[in-house]
Amino acid sequence: MPINKNALIRYRALDRCLKNTTRKYSAKDLLREVERILESEGFEKGIVKSQLHADMQYMQDFWKAPILAEKDSLDRRITLYRYSDPLFSIENQPISEVESKVIKEALSVLSRFKGMPQFEWINEIVPAIQDKLGFIAQDREVISFESNWDYEGLRNITPIFNAITNHRVLKITYQDFRADEPYSIFFHPYYLKQYNSRWFAFGLNEASSNSYWNLALDRIQDIVETQDEYQYNEIDWEEYFDDIIGVTRRIEDELEEVRLWFPPEQAPYIKTKPLHRTQKCKEDATGLEVSIKVVLNFELERTILSFGSSMKVLAPDKLKNQIKSKLQLSLSRYED
Structure with a gap:
């Protein structure tokens, strides 16, 4: 299962204690050390004893950590913990097949940003990771992102x-x-x-x-x-x-409910690729009615116009009239 940041910090803290050959740690000692490390990393709370034992069990299952529990020779009520193999550490273990697959997928995505401003470091770090972990780079691209390399603003x-x-x-x-x-x-x-x-x-x-x-x-x-x-x-x-589609808005502008209609053949595309996070749909045999709550702006109008005859503005009236006027102007340009 995935390991979150908090858990990984705990495992590494336990690993440092258990591989220490100069002393042995009781459960109380381990809890105190884990709490100290978590606080230094910005986490407010430590862990309880049941979580400590669950963490050590996970380390045994996932990394085959040779955790040895033995009674304190001076107080038999206390159990002390250490690695039976002093050379063992979870940091020395090879990555699993699942971890390897995830890293390869991440490197594949990162590679798509090569050459972009502010991502120059990718040209060095990706090959270095591939070499260090023994990965073989793809001999052909298997994923593509939309980009415009001729864009002057880059x-x-x-x-x-x-x-x-x-x-x-x-x-x-x-x-x-x-x-x-x-x-x-x-x-x-x-x-x-x-x-x-x-x-x-x-x-x-x-x-x-x-x-x-x-x-x-x-x-x-x-x-x-x-x-x-x-x-x-x-x-x-x-x-x-x-609250907007695009990048244009005035501070004084308020949200408005925009209602749009789409014919049945257009409905699947709108439902699977919403126009805005507030989108709500109502569908029947005649088509799909969509409502969104946004600030009216230039980009919203452009989005609506991009659908051509596959959309109708139902409300508000001012947006409906603006779109109607622009469509009429567009149509007039085709008249001789």
Whole structure:
């Protein structure tokens, strides 16, 4: 069965005690040592005696640990524990077949990030692990992720990521698609997000005092790190994006219930790939009605329009009218 972090720390603490040839440990000694190690790793509670015996039994079953229990020669009421083989340690044991399979699968996934900014270390660590553990690399790829290696914003991921982790203020030269000339801002970066194969940086724009400023990485022309004082924030970015599809929202915007209709042939795709985490479905012979609670934005409209004739907006009316107008405009462009 899988071993969680807490359990692994306990096993290693017990292993260090049991392989110590200079002393023997009672159950009380072992409990005290495990509690000390757990506290040093940030865990608040130790373990009880029944858990201690369960841990030692697991070590015997999983690693074939030669745990020897013997009575204290000075007090027969006390049982002392040690390894019968002083050279044994769970750290010296070869990985199991199941562990080997899991590691190979993880390396296969990691290998897909080779060449991406901020993942340069993968080029060294993956072959090193494969060599150390005696793995043979796949002679062909068996998994593929969506990627856009020609995306111009890739070069900007590393400097912005470093600025976020090191709390640095950046002077960014930016070319907005709606502006004729590029402009510069002093930017305190807080968060990076990928959406629809593009990357976006969110942070504080000093000029506007807006902590939710959004920059598309492919529109950034230049990045210069400054010595200005970095302004921290407590924004929960996961919560911020939880209420939207995409990356665009205004702070003052509120959640709205969006109701959509799909024909029967489209229903299986929508049910197996929800539009949003709040999606609720109601299906009958005429089709599938879906409701989601989101902030209305540009990306939501784009998502709806991508379904073409395979969707109808039922509510709210303002969204329904916006989609209808855009479809009418699109249709007019086909008229001679």
